[in-house]
Amino acid sequence: MRDLRISVTDRCNFRCVYCMPRDAFGRDYPFLAHTELLSFEEIARIVTILREHGVEKIRLTGGEPLLRRNIERLVEMLAAIPGLDLTLTTNGALLEKKARSLRDAGLKRITVSLDSLDDATFRAMNDADFPVQKVLDGIDAAAAAGLSPVKVNMVVKRGLNDQSIVPMAAHFRGSGHILRFIEFMDVGHTNGWKMDEVVPSAEVISRIDTEFPLEPVGANYTGEVAARWRYRDGKGEVGVISSVTQAFCRDCTRLRLSTDGKLYTCLFATRGNDVRALLRGGRADEEIAAFVAGVWRTREDRYSELRSAETADLEKVEMSYIGG
Numbered sequence: 001m002r003d004l005r006i007s008v009t010d011r012c013n014f015r016c017v018y019c020m021p022r023d024a025f026g027r028d029y030p031f032l033a034h035t036e037l038l039s040f041e042e043i044a045r046i047v048t049i050l051r052e053h054g055v056e057k058i059r060l061t062g063g064e065p066l067l068r069r070n071i072e073r074l075v076e077m078l079a080a081i082p083g084l085d086l087t088l089t090t091n092g093a094l095l096e097k098k099a100r101s102l103r104d105a106g107l108k109r110i111t112v113s114l115d116s117l118d119d120a121t122f123r124a125m126n127d128a129d130f131p132v133q134k135v136l137d138g139i140d141a142a143a144a145a146g147l148s149p150v151k152v153n154m155v156v157k158r159g160l161n162d163q164s165i166v167p168m169a170a171h172f173r174g175s176g177h178i179l180r181f182i183e184f185m186d187v188g189h190t191n192g193w194k195m196d197e198v199v200p201s202a203e204v205i206s207r208i209d210t211e212f213p214l215e216p217v218g219a220n221y222t223g224e225v226a227a228r229w230r231y232r233d234g235k236g237e238v239g240v241i242s243s244v245t246q247a248f249c250r251d252c253t254r255l256r257l258s259t260d261g262k263l264y265t266c267l268f269a270t271r272g273n274d275v276r277a278l279l280r281g282g283r284a285d286e287e288i289a290a291f292v293a294g295v296w297r298t299r300e301d302r303y304s305e306l307r308s309a310e311t312a313d314l315e316k317v318e319m320s321y322i323g324g
Helices: 040-051 071-079 095-105 119-126 132-145 162-172 201-211 285-297
Strands: 003-007 057-061 085-090 109-113 151-156 178-183 214-217 226-231 237-241 254-257 262-264
Touching: 003 040, 040 071, 040 254, 040 285, 057 071, 071 085, 071 095, 095 109, 095 132, 109 132, 119 132, 151 162, 162 178, 162 201, 178 201, 201 214, 201 226, 201 237, 254 285
Parallel strands: 003 057, 003 254, 057 085, 085 109, 109 151, 151 178, 178 237
Antiparallel strands: 214 226, 226 237, 254 262
8 A cells, every 4th residue: 555545525616527427416416515524634644644554645636626625724734744745636627726825735746637628529528618728727827836747637538539639649748747548437337438438548559659659668666557658759758547458456556535534445446444433433543554454455456357347337436436
């Protein structure tokens, strides 16, 4: 266990078709009450405990984490814990006005989700009529604030935005930012996932390589989920996350903490383990550490290796609740 991903809210201002489709997450959707969410103090406590047991990297996610009120205070609390690599994933909608305050609070890096440069395609995918230029302005603001290199994640869905692969590569090539392409995944049970809508990472690399020759690069660390490729002319790199076509379960180092304090050992899990009850029940740090260790040591998740028509239909937890 090296990485902890923390979902700080189950709410989002987008309704992306692969994550929170509007027909499932409509106006009457029962989002969590504020009292059900882990407090910043509870989050900081569990992070402090897990840091002492080997966790090195924290990623704040959602939902959309910048919707969580006073998120900068949580960043400041976590940044004060020695030895942590602290980062955050956002859809970028609020980033232009938040980038400087996040950096001042101690955030070092940021990842922005951006699925197309074509405005019509992007608005169709976020289903909130949000313009792509606002996200690009957020990326520029993050870079200007010192949150660089910015990582940009593009989920690729065949027939919807796969025509944007090469334009995205062309735009970010030489920018100093790192673009990563993610295969459309069967997370949750509301996004209508179909295998024939997955664009394999090998195809993504082939399309880019035809225009801008690439060569493979070794992983930064064991368990890194993105396979890295660099441009042969030295103008940066791209990454691909192949969670459908190339399983990486056996090297997984990630634990996930949901908005309301449940631990999940897999993005495709069907149930979590309640650590909030321990945090609010007066348990000692040693007891909480032992509980988490037990969850981690007994994990048997191999979803990406076992994926089939049957497993795809499981009632898996939604991405907006557990974080990406």
